[in-house]
Every structure is written in structure tokens, then in C-alpha cells.
Amino acid sequence: MTKPNAPLRIDIASDVMCPWCIIGYLQLAHALEATGTAHEIHWHPFELNPEMPADGQNMREHIIEKYGSTPEQSEASRRQMTEVGKGLGFEFSFADDMRMHNTFNVHQLLHWAEQQGRMHDLKLALFEAHFTHRRDLSDNNILAEEAAGIGLDKSEALAILEDQRFADEVRSVEHFWLQQGVRGVPAVVFDRQHLVTGAQGVDNYTRILEQLNEMSS
Template structure:
């Protein structure tokens, strides 16, 4: 809690669930807040790193090489560094050569739905773990429904939200903002 007022500080984070630096940054912030006794009230906002990603996605290493010019050696070093930093913060990165980068629009719709139930932050954390720790396909509605169930939300209701795309326009507006 804010030591002067006792009120948590609102923190707005614009992030994608496939962004490793977003995981690191959040966990560093949470650790600092805990160590200083300053409460934070985190609000996640949708951002797609790859909104035009092909339906089948792309190999993560190949995607990063094409997008940023990352070499194989550079990719290995970056993954090791991220894994080390994550471990120090209590988050497990479990990189593999066959990991795929996917479009995350459905995941953002799921977070938006979970937010209405007071569980958006938990959903964001669960999706980070699904992608980076368990290497799950965050484009797959069945995977997303299972993640909702992991945090105690109704799997069928989550699947209905994704199938109906009832959150699509709202999430696009939030991304645009």
C-alpha cells in the first residue's frame, strides 16, 4: 500500500501475452512493490505484437530472426538471459526450438471477459504461464477455455465468449486506444 495514503497505486500496463519482457517487467514491479510495502492495482490493456500473424503461426525463433534480425546465437543467449531473469523472479520460461508465435487476439478477448469477473489480472498471469512455461497454443479456443478453468472460471462460458466473438469489437477499440 502507498505508505502515505494507504491506497494502492494504479498501474496500467499495455502488453501482449507473448511478450517475455512484459512478464519480466511485471514481476520486477510486483517484487519492488512487495519489498517497499507499496500496493499496486494493476490494469492490463490489450496489445498484439503480431496482429497480422498467419493463422498457423510461425516458429518463434524464425519469427524473431525475420522481425528483428536475431541470429541463432543471439536467440540462444536471449532465451538463456530471459530464463535466468524469470527464475530469479519466480517465473519459469521453458523455451524450445519448436515454440510457435501465434496471433493473440482471442487471448485478449478472454482477458477482457475475465476482467468483468474481477479476474483479468489472474487470467493474464495464467496466459503468460500457458505460453512461456507450458508452451501452449494461445490461439486455440480449447487451450484458452482450459486456462480459464485453471483460474476457476467456467470453461464453457469462456468458450462461448470466444466462439461468439462478443468481445471482439470492444477489444479492438481498447487496442486502438
């Protein structure tokens, strides 16, 4: 239980390939601001497609294949996400040639950024790189450029991706969250004990935060 006046710990398992992860985070961020909740956010790795090859798969084909969606349903979903994103200040630039990618290297880069206190900034930059600018996050050079874009060392970013020095640690953290029963993202854990899965909307997140604030007061 959070001590009175202590920041609320929020753990978020997510993947930068997941559009609902950035939507859910921004909804939560709006709710945190509206309620004035002191908080600390901790991001954790989750791979939507751990078996996906490095070069990935066309995003629309992948969604249709994985979830059984029709092309019409896929298009409607993209329109919905684009509108929701716009309302939250985020631009989705979906295109027919967009691809899903394996994100194991992404999570290793984020793990490295966390050691320098910059995981949050890099996480948001990578969401924007993928969904707004349609950058290929399976390309280590592009990942290193994104790291450099928030002020991290580009050559060091490339080095950690090439030698895979954080591979075991990232796999261990991924395994931990799977053991906790997380099978879909975003998975948000408040105060280490209240799990909420999926983008809940600003109003629902606001109610959750109000209840947690009452419990800790």
C-alpha cells in the same frame, strides 16, 4: 495525482507472447512488495503481431525475421531470459518448436475475465501456459481450459471466443493505447501520467515507486 494513502494505479499494456512482459511485471511486483506500495493493477491489450495468421510462426524464425537477430543472438537472449526469469520465480521452457501466435482471442478472453474480477489471475496463468508449459494459445479449447483452471466457466469461455462478442471492445482499447503512443511492451503507466516502457529491473522500479510515494505524501 494519487491522493495520499490511496492505492497507486498502475496500467500495463502487454501481450502474453512477450517474454519481457512477464519479466517486467514480476520485477515490478518485487519492487511493489519491497516498498510496501498499496496498488491496483489494470492490464490492457496490446498485440505484438496483429497481422499474424492464426496458426502463428516458429518463434525463433519470427524473432530472426522481425528483429534481424542471428541464431546465436536468439539463443543468447533465451539463456538470458531464462536466468532472469529463474531469479524472479518464473520458469521459461524455450524449445526449438515454440511458436508465436496471434493473440486477439487471448485478449478477448482476458476482457471477459476482467468483467468477473479475474483478469489478473488469468493473465498470469496464460503467461505460464505459453512460456512454461508451451501450450498453444491459438487453440480456443486450450484457452477455455486455462480459464477453467482458475475457476471460470469453460463453456462460457468457449462461447465468447466463438461468437467474438468482445471483438469491437478489445479493438477499441487496443486503438486507445496506440493513440497514446505505445509501440512496445511492457508499457507501464503509473498514476495515469508516468509512462515507463520495457522491463526496467527491480532496482529501477523500486526507485520509481519511492519517488512516486514521496510525491504523494
